[in-house]
Amino acid sequence: MDFLKKWVLDVQEFVLLSGRAIANVFRRPLYVDDIIVQMDLIGVGSLPIVLMTGFFSGAVMALQMSRALAQYGQVERTGQVVAITLVRELGPVLTALMVAGRNSSGMASEIGSMKVTEQIDAMRALGTDPIKKLVTPRVVATATVLPLLTIIADFTGMIGGFVISYYLLNLTPLQYWTSVWQSLEYNDVGQGLIKPFMFAFAISLVGCFYGLRTTGGTQGVGRATTQAVVVASVLVFFLTFFITKIFVGSVT
Amino acid sequence: MARENGTPPLRFERVSVNFPGVDALREVSFEVPAGETRIFFGAAGAGKTIALKVALGLVRPDSGSVFVFGEDITKLKEQDLFEIRSRVGMLFQESALFDSLTIEENVAYPLVNQKAIHCPPEEVAQRVREALEFVELGHTLEKFPSELSGGMRRRAAIARAVVTNPPLILYDSPTAGLDPVTAHTIVALIMKQRDLRRTTTIMVTHRYQNGNLLANYRFDAATGTVVPAKGVAETASRTKFLGFREGQLVFEGTQAELDASTDNYVRKFVKHNG
Numbered sequence: 001m002d003f004l005k006k007w008v009l010d011v012q013e014f015v016l017l018s019g020r021a022i023a024n025v026f027r028r029p030l031y032v033d034d035i036i037v038q039m040d041l042i043g044v045g046s047l048p049i050v051l052m053t054g055f056f057s058g059a060v061m062a063l064q065m066s067r068a069l070a071q072y073g074q075v076e077r078t079g080q081v082v083a084i085t086l087v088r089e090l091g092p093v094l095t096a097l098m099v100a101g102r103n104s105s106g107m108a109s110e111i112g113s114m115k116v117t118e119q120i121d122a123m124r125a126l127g128t129d130p131i132k133k134l135v136t137p138r139v140v141a142t143a144t145v146l147p148l149l150t151i152i153a154d155f156t157g158m159i160g161g162f163v164i165s166y167y168l169l170n171l172t173p174l175q176y177w178t179s180v181w182q183s184l185e186y187n188d189v190g191q192g193l194i195k196p197f198m199f200a201f202a203i204s205l206v207g208c209f210y211g212l213r214t215t216g217g218t219q220g221v222g223r224a225t226t227q228a229v230v231v232a233s234v235l236v237f238f239l240t241f242f243i244t245k246i247f248v249g250s251v252t
Numbered sequence: 253m254a255r256e257n258g259t260p261p262l263r264f265e266r267v268s269v270n271f272p273g274v275d276a277l278r279e280v281s282f283e284v285p286a287g288e289t290r291i292f293f294g295a296a297g298a299g300k301t302i303a304l305k306v307a308l309g310l311v312r313p314d315s316g317s318v319f320v321f322g323e324d325i326t327k328l329k330e331q332d333l334f335e336i337r338s339r340v341g342m343l344f345q346e347s348a349l350f351d352s353l354t355i356e357e358n359v360a361y362p363l364v365n366q367k368a369i370h371c372p373p374e375e376v377a378q379r380v381r382e383a384l385e386f387v388e389l390g391h392t393l394e395k396f397p398s399e400l401s402g403g404m405r406r407r408a409a410i411a412r413a414v415v416t417n418p419p420l421i422l423y424d425s426p427t428a429g430l431d432p433v434t435a436h437t438i439v440a441l442i443m444k445q446r447d448l449r450r451t452t453t454i455m456v457t458h459r460y461q462n463g464n465l466l467a468n469y470r471f472d473a474a475t476g477t478v479v480p481a482k483g484v485a486e487t488a489s490r491t492k493f494l495g496f497r498e499g500q501l502v503f504e505g506t507q508a509e510l511d512a513s514t515d516n517y518v519r520k521f522v523k524h525n526g
């Protein structure tokens with residue numbers, strides 16, 4: 001019973017933090033410098049890892065699917081399968097997981113260290129709202145760059161799929177890229193961009209939430225970091241399920 | 253007792269703070285008249301730091317009232333607390349300088365961010381330099397906190413606490429973890445701030461000497477040194493010691509009363525550190 005009560009209180013606290021962080025977007029002062037620093041850290045900083053995961057997930061999809069498609073004599077449709085799985089699911093989810101691993105943990109440990117060294121208290125004592133100064137810029141920055149990162153991951157994934165199709169499956173570039181192009185609908189692109197936007201809130205808010213409630217010294221910072229990554233990753237899967245359900249439901 | 257103006261800068265009325273499983277403060281009441289000094293002593297976890305945080309509105313009491321410059325801050329919203337906080341300086345236990353900012357930016361932080369201060373942007377650099385020179389750290393402007401020693405960080409944090417020239421300053425264990433020489437320098441700085449600018453001062457400390465210094469000495473502006481206060485009785489009566497034990501206020505009195513106390517708990521702080 002106590003466990004349940006604690007869980008409900010945690011959720012309530014998380015929702016309150018989220019509300020205040022998002023409401024702050026519309027209140028002055030908006031710390032533009034901090035937003036840009038965070039965009040650089042999350043966006044530019046995550047580029048290499050996002051390029052790598054994008055490329056290889058596209059390549060691996062092409063490899064796996066070509067075998068199944070070969071049974072029906074439809075290998076030339078590899079591009080279509082790669083494009084749909086990447087744009088709808090793999091691109092957003094894998095990018096979000098990478099960013100969750102890099103940046104949820106980063107936010108939790110940075111804000112957590114500030115919390116245990118009383119820097120958060122000092123911030124409040126010296127006239128700034130830590131949610132406005134720390135949380136809101138991270139949320140805005142993540143929500144801006146995660147969809148962009150996802151587009152990049154989708155595209156490098158298609159290149160990965162192309163490399164496999166061209167060299168191993170002996171498809172012509174025209175065959176591959178035509179099937180990629182023709183398979184994508186606005187609905188795919190729509191959910192492929194809404195997902196990272198929603199994931200961005202989960203990733204940044206969870207990171208900041210666990211950072212801000214850190215207690216118990218450096219050990220606590222470690223704990224907060226782990227929890228942030230775990231919860232953010234699980235939330236990504238949870239959200240992708242529901243968003244997909246809504247989109248798939250609306251198609252039929 | 254002479255008061256510089258009517259309302260005391262800080263007054264606690266039956267303040268209690270409960271954390272899950274422990275009472276951090278229990279029915280604590282005291283008053284600090286303007287220009288006076290209070291020394292908080294007590295074992296670790298006795299509630300000294302919490303008392304300071306309650307005074308700043310960083311921790312909300314579960315019951316009781318806290319009056320800062322006559323205003324009950326327990327009824328204020330976080331947004332409205334910023335105006336009060338701009339009139340209170342605070343030195344945190346571990347300095348709490350912002351790691352990502354240089355010393356100059358750290359000291360400028362309250363000037364730039366506290367709306368109630370109204371410091372024109374062109375004056376910021378000048379005031380930061382003055383504050384850093386006050387703590388004899390004029391040469392560290394471009395450095396980051398991690399590049400300074402513990403004592404220097406503490407001094408930089410004092411500069412940040414005094415840069416807005418607040419009438420009330422709270423020092424949380426300013427000498428903890430420092431060697432005796434550095435500790436003496438820090439207390440001398442606190443005294444300098446108190447005596448040159450007539451700041452109401454509250455200091456949390458484990459060291460009896462710190463309290464003794466603040467109670468019986470004064471900063472001499474002419475020579476720049478710490479000298480015995482002339483009217484010792486006068487200074488001593490304006491400095492009181494408050495003992496905390498498990499969230500309760502167990503002692504309040506002058507140094508003479510502290511020395512004469514027969515309470516075992518209180519005596520520990522006199523003897524062991526004397």
